[in-house]
Amino acid sequence: MPRPSRWDDVVSAAARVFSEKGFGGASLEDVANEVGMLKGSLYNYIKSKEDLLFAIVRPNAEELLDRTRKLKEADLPASEKLRQIAEIHFEIIDRQLPYVTVYVQEIAGKGLSPEWTAMDREYLTLVADVIAEGIEEGDFAESTDARMSARALIGALNWATRWYQPGGPAQARAVAGQLAGIFLGGLLARRRG
Amino acid sequence: MPRPSRWDDVVSAAARVFSEKGFGGASLEDVANEVGMLKGSLYNYIKSKEDLLFAIVRPNAEELLDRTRKLKEADLPASEKLRQIAEIHFEIIDRQLPYVTVYVQEIAGKGLSPEWTAMDREYLTLVADVIAEGIEEGDFAESTDARMSARALIGALNWATRWYQPGGPAQARAVAGQLAGIFLGGLLARRRG
Structure with missing residues (x-):
């Protein structure tokens, strides 16, 4: 999948969210909020929470x-x-x-x-x-x-x-x-x- | 809180569920299913998922x-x-x-x-x-x-x-x-x- 321009922001936001809430406790919505985009837009970057991990x-x-x-x-x-x-x-x-x-x-x-x-x-x-x-x-x-x-x-x-x-x-x-x-x-x- | 009779079953079911799904990924519903009781009945045993942990x-x-x-x-x-x-x-x-x-x-x-x-x-x-x-x-x-x-x-x-x-x-x-x-x-x- 091609990586749109905010890929690095998405990954570092996800790292912060996962290390605070645990992978199981964090949602893609939390990651979207942290990076400041809509949850739906995240699917331009990844297919699942595991991809992000x-x-x-x-x-x-x-x-x-x-x-x-x-x-x-x-x-x-x-x-x-x-x-x-x-x-x-x-x-x-x-x-x-x-x-x-x-x-x-x-x-x-x-x-x-x-x-x-x-x-x-x-x-x-x-x-x-x-x-x-x-x-x-x-x-x-x-x-x-x-x-x-x-x-x-x-x-x-x-x-x-x-x-x-x-x-x-x-x-x-x-x-x-x-x-x-x-x-x-x-x-x-x-x-x- | 007094512990009703299935306390030991509840704790061991929760341990299995938490160690499989992770604490964050497991819900009280998963624990209730594992032990074979309704989720509402779990509240006779504990107030929160943390209590169970x-x-x-x-x-x-x-x-x-x-x-x-x-x-x-x-x-x-x-x-x-x-x-x-x-x-x-x-x-x-x-x-x-x-x-x-x-x-x-x-x-x-x-x-x-x-x-x-x-x-x-x-x-x-x-x-x-x-x-x-x-x-x-x-x-x-x-x-x-x-x-x-x-x-x-x-x-x-x-x-x-x-x-x-x-x-x-x-x-x-x-x-x-x-x-x-x-x-x-x-x-x-x-x-x-």
């Missing part, structure tokens, strides 16, 4: 996936890749909190459509593969469960949408570094040998 | 808080307390997945009401206090940020509602142990000194 979330989800794919191929130790995974995640949360909130709240891990299930699975697999790399290289403990660790890390990162207050790129990087540090180093003190 | 979630939230409070006072090393925090969390998820899903999806960290904000904050503080104890006792690394680590752990545990498939107490304990192990030991291999 996916339009909101897709650019950020694609950015996250794309950067993580490239990072996986980079010539860096797994621990550095993991740190950068956290950085990318927080950078996007910092920049696009309402959109990421809608994604985490409404889509992630919910198997809504084959397309989104595939994207969720690819992201989980990329993170788990980086962790498996670290195990192979001997940097990560042999006993590590790569998939479980990836789920734990992704969960902790997604959960940040419930507590993180955006404060710019430097703050996002600092928080990502602390979070990655917890996963890499663990809480237990390293005894001197 | 809180009724669903309260017993599990209170159990979690109560057991964590007792655990914090127990005479155990912080690392063992942390392991048991994960076990309690997974035991409740395993036993009551639809209820915990509704809590995580609709309430946790959202500041919906002073009462729930206080419960969220108490849980975060209990977990952070256990981690701070471990730092003081020298078991956890001095550089640990207790509050950030607590948020990461709680996030990873709550996120399990999106991927964990209930399989009984033994499986729940095993998964909790793996997850706690990641937070305690970290991914990095411990070099022999």
Whole structure:
């Protein structure tokens, strides 16, 4: 469908409405009011509320996936890749909190459509593969469960949408570094040998 | 309000409906249909959809808080307390997945009401206090940020509602142990000194 000129306004209005009212609680009428157009005019842009949900979330989800794919191929130790995974995640949360909130709240891990299930699975697999790399290289403990660790890390990162207050790129990087540090180093003190 | 005889049916029907449709997308009519009564009769049990949400979630939230409070006072090393925090969390998820899903999806960290904000904050503080104890006792690394680590752990545990498939107490304990192990030991291999 061609996108008439107020497409960007429609998407950002929908993100605000969905993140305030929840996807289920928000109506297309709410979105139309927020953007200041008649509900009927919205149908020039989208066919359903789901279309709007996916339009909101897709650019950020694609950015996250794309950067993580490239990072996986980079010539860096797994621990550095993991740190950068956290950085990318927080950078996007910092920049696009309402959109990421809608994604985490409404889509992630919910198997809504084959397309989104595939994207969720690819992201989980990329993170788990980086962790498996670290195990192979001997940097990560042999006993590590790569998939479980990836789920734990992704969960902790997604959960940040419930507590993180955006404060710019430097703050996002600092928080990502602390979070990655917890996963890499663990809480237990390293005894001197 | 006195609770007529089908109260338990109403609460469990509402949990199923809310976890399938989302709280925003579900109506009291859906709940009435699920339990097999007229919508008007529901008002003998509750005043609003929010009442039903809180009724669903309260017993599990209170159990979690109560057991964590007792655990914090127990005479155990912080690392063992942390392991048991994960076990309690997974035991409740395993036993009551639809209820915990509704809590995580609709309430946790959202500041919906002073009462729930206080419960969220108490849980975060209990977990952070256990981690701070471990730092003081020298078991956890001095550089640990207790509050950030607590948020990461709680996030990873709550996120399990999106991927964990209930399989009984033994499986729940095993998964909790793996997850706690990641937070305690970290991914990095411990070099022999």
